[in-house]
Amino acid sequence: MPLAASNEVFAVPLLSRRRVKFRRIKLFGLTLLTTLWASVKWSEFMPTDISLFMHWFLLILFFLTFGWISLYFWSAVFGFWELVRKSRYEGIKYPAKDAELNAKTAILVPSYNEDAAAVMARVLAMAEDLGKYSEGKQFDFFILSDSTNPEIWLQEEVMWFETKKQFPQGINLYYRHRPRNTARKxxxxxxxxxxxxxNYKYMLVLDADSLIVGKTMIQMAKLMEVNPTTGIIQAPPQIVNAQSFFARLHQFSGKVYGRIVMAGQAYWQAWDSNYWGHNAIIRVQAFIDSCGLPVFKGKAPFGGHILSHDFVEAALIRRAGWLAWMLPELEGSYEECPPSMLDFASRDRRWCQGNLQHIRILISSKIHPVSRVHFMVGIMSYLSSLLWCLLLLLGVGIVVWRYFFPPAYFTQSKELFPSWPIFNVWGTIALFVLSMVMLFFPKILGILYVIGKGGKQYGGAGKLWQGFFVENLFSALSAPVMMLFQSKFIVEILSGMDSGWKTQNRTAGTSWQDGIRMHWWQTAVGIGASVLIYNYAHTLFYWMLPITLGMMLAIPLSVLSSRVWGKKSKQRIFTIPEEVHEPDILQSSKRHFKQLEQFIADKDMLTLLKNDIYVSAHIYLLAINGPMPDFGSDLIKRVQHKVSSLSGGGDENLSLDEKRYLLYDEKLLQGYAVLCK
Amino acid sequence: MVAIKLYQPEDLIKSYALSWHIDSAATVSALSEKISKEVKSFDELLNWLDNYLLSQLKSIKKDKSLSDEQFLALVKVVYLQHELYQDFSIFDIASATEDKLIKLQEAMSEYKFLPEKKVVMPEQKIKVYNPFSLFLQYLKKGFHHAFGRK
Incomplete structure (x- = not known):
């Protein structure tokens, strides 16, 4: 039973319940005050000749979008203040330097049709790093495969078999393939x-692209040991290994600005923090007792299994009384970034659906108010795009309307003075400038913080400011493109379209053909809007240019940003310390990748099955995986017939489903393997 | 059922025997002869080979606490482990001492997947509220907090 329900847990000397409450009042109070003040001003500045309904509609849209950036602004300001003042996050109890670790931790690596060599290279690098410490023996790795592609399934097993040989003594590496990937991750x-x-007290949940240094994993387990009421500790992941311009830009923003944002979140969330689905350690028993996810009534996207499970699990574990922390000072926790705008958008499609599904939980019983805020923030991350889109449409719409239907200056006969429609242009510009300041200021704080810490590892102050300007220029141009994407996603989801579960691309760039195919409509919207505004709302033309230009340039922006630009050097823009002095764990994962890849590179299932030991390993693992899914008698007969027709040397004339069945049929497989030779 | 004629029995036996490191030509030809008389299907072939190996291995089994099935499983595991633990092979088992068998058992225990400890994750109830009643509930809580008795 968690102790969190009692007051005992909050008797942490460094952080009282009252202080956390005061922090929340300060943050949300300032957010609300700023938003209210700006909304009142906007209400005054709005054109006077619009209907009352339109007035209120615009005001609500403004309130929501401005409130969103205001929350971001104040959170970052407090985060910056915390970072400057303290080196450690206060509140949680830290283990003594010589504290022992006696509890077992399972490191879970879920994988879904990923590059098997890359996943296992990262696992081996982490295991080697853990092996340097005596506490490393308290950790075991589990590769939890949900892969549906039989070629990848077999590759994973081969990689498991070959990696196991190199694993440090005392650390186990287990592999399990799930026959049916019910409820996804x-x-x-x-x-x-x-x-x-x-069998384990804790589990450290990773993503297929996650990497955490051994020291941090041990520290996380020790933190759990000395904080017995804690259910989750989230280590904020930092983007690494970025190659394309797009990924490096995100890597730079995450490294420079991300820390401020994280510190801001940790400041007000305290023990009510969130869980992001990976790079977090969880108390297994607490998770088992309180995080069994329900299946919602109805079909996807709103019904069925919960898609974005992490937020919900954090809310459920918190509901059960366990604490959830996010500790920004936990360094050495890494992840990778999608290489292109299209891959980023593809991931966003899934996340958007998952977050919108949270609307149901947002209004559920017995959820902690801060968990509700987490859901709200997740929903707003996508909904804000649609709101922004509506705000722009209405703004332009009003001016176009006025072009076709000029205001009536004299509404009554024999009127002495005309009734001028009033629109406070300068006031509106001032609000726009304020919004921009609130958007850019946290980024400037991030740059100042890094410069204050030295900044040489980033190529110096000049390179940092150069990165800041290019990042903002690219963000400004790509924001309207992402706004259109996200608005489209919301409309799709509301009309009942499910995102499915696609494998994430982690390396390839975008071709011009794909760029045109996926972005033509955004370019068309940009051109159409520009023509419309130029002809019928000319006063807005230059104000809207950054938005319409971004849309018109969507194709080259997307394609060119997915490419690798410039050679690796300290003088390159967007340089981060991990590029200048690559951490050991990143180096060893790359080294292992080259070595492990040789076992499966250019080898299809047929080739791999020629190796007896791999066939035997596969058959051995079948017993662990669980019962075979139902393939249907037709498919089984078809595979049997195809295999029986083989004349020797094997044949690739099997579909993916047929190959999958073959991998389940031990005896047929053995026969097939013999014929492959 | 996949008929045995679909395969080249000699190839299959050879491969199977090789996979068990039984690579002497005499053994393979003896197996071929025996199999052509006794075995009618692919399934039968596999069973027969298993039984044959089991009977062969019985004679070298030293550890009486192991059942035949366990012993066969152990041998299979050692075969799989061959690449991991280069000092063991089927030939080692043939001349195995009790010490070696214990070592083999240890190797097997490390190779085996972690034993399952089945538990049930109870499904959590998430009762969706009417947003209006939720708002009223928070309003009530807020009033209570602000003006209620401490």
Missing amino acids: SGNIEDFCTRWGS
């Missing part, structure tokens, strides 16, 4: 918990 983790979870 959350179902994968749940399957682990119900079968092997009870």
Whole structure:
């Protein structure tokens, strides 16, 4: 039972319940005050000749969008203040330097049709790093595969077999392939918990692209040990290994501005923090007891299994009384970024659906108010795009309307003075400038913080400011493109379209053909809007140019930003310390990748099956994976017939589903393997 | 059922025997002869080979606490482990001492997947509220907090 329900847990000397409450009052109070003040001003500055309904509609849209950036602004300001004042996050109890670690931790690596060599290279690098410490033996790795592609499934097993040989002594590496990937990642983790979870006190959940240094993993486990009421500790992941311009830009923003944002979140969230689905350590028993996810009534996108499970699990574990922390000072926690705008948007489509599904939980019973704020923030991350889009449409619409229907200056006969429609242009510009300041100021704080810490590892102050300007220029141009994407996603989701579960591309760039195919409509909207505004709302033309220009340039922006620009050097823009002095764990994961890749590179299932030991390993693992899914008698007969027709040397005339069945049929597989030779 | 004629029995036996490191030509030809008389299907072939190996291995089994099935499983595991633990092979088992068998058992235990400890994750109830009643509930709580008795 968690102790958090009692007051005992809050008797942490450094951070009282009252102080956290005061922090929240300060943050949300300032956000509300700023938003209210700006909304009142906007109400005064709005054109006087619009209807009352339109007035209120615009005001509500403004209130929501301005409130969104205001929350971001104040959170970053407090985050900056915390970072400057303290080196450690206060509130949580820190373990003594010589504290022992006696509890076992399972490191879970869920994988879904990922590059098997890359995943296992990262796992091996982490295991080697853990092996340097005596506490490393308290950790075991579990590769939890949900891969549906049989070629990748077999590659994963080969990689497991070859990696295991190189694993440090005392650290186990287990592999399990799930026959049915029910409930996606959350179902994968749940399957682990119900079968092997009870062997461990903690589980460190990773993503297929996650990397955490051994020291940090041990520190996380020790933190859990000395904080027995804690259910989750989230280590904020930092983007690394970025190659394309797009990914490096995000890597730079995450490194320079991200810390401020994280510190701001940790400042007001305290023990009510969120869980992001990976790079976090979880108390297994607490998770088993309180995080069994329900299946919502109805079909996807709003019904069915919960898509973005992490926020919900954090809310449920918190509801059960366990604490959830996010600790910005936990360094050495890494992840990778999608290489292009299209891959980023593809991931956003899934996340957007998951976050909108949270609307149901947002208004559910017994959810902690701060958890509700997490859901709200997640929903607003996508909804704000649609609101911004509506605000722009209405703004332009009013001016175009006025072109076709000029205001009536004299509404009555024999009127002495005309009734002028009033629109406070300068006031509106002032509000626009204020919005821009609130958007850019946290970024400037991030740059100042890094310069204050030295900044040489970033190529110096000049390079940092150069990065700041280019990042903002690119963000300004790409923001309207993402706004259109996200607005489209929301409309799709509201009309009942499910995102499905696509494998994430982590390396390839965008071709011109794909760029044109995916962005033509945004370019068309940009051109159409520019023509419309130029002809019928000319006063807005230059004000709207950054938005319409971004849309018109969507194709080159997307394609060119997915490419690798410039050679690796300290003088390159967007340089971060991890590029100048690459951490050991990143170097070793790349080294292992080159070595492991040789076992599967250019080898299809047929080639791999020629190796007896791989066939035997696969058959051995079948017993662990669980019962075979139902393939249907037709497919089984078809595979049997195809295999029986083979004349020797094997044949690739099997579909992916057929290959999948073959991998389940031990005896047929053995026969097939013989014929492959 | 996949008929045995679909395969080249000699190839299959050879491969199977090789996979068990039984690579002497005499053994393979003896197996081929025996199999052509006794085995009618692919399934039968595999069963027969398993039984044959089991009977062969019985004679070298030293650890009486192991059942035949366990012993066969152990041998299979050692075969899989061959690449991991280069000092063990089927030939080692043939001349295995009790010490070696214990070592083999240890190797197997490390190779085996972690034993399952089945538990149930109870499904959590998430009761969706009417947003209006939720708002009223918070309003009530807020008033209570502000003006209620401490």
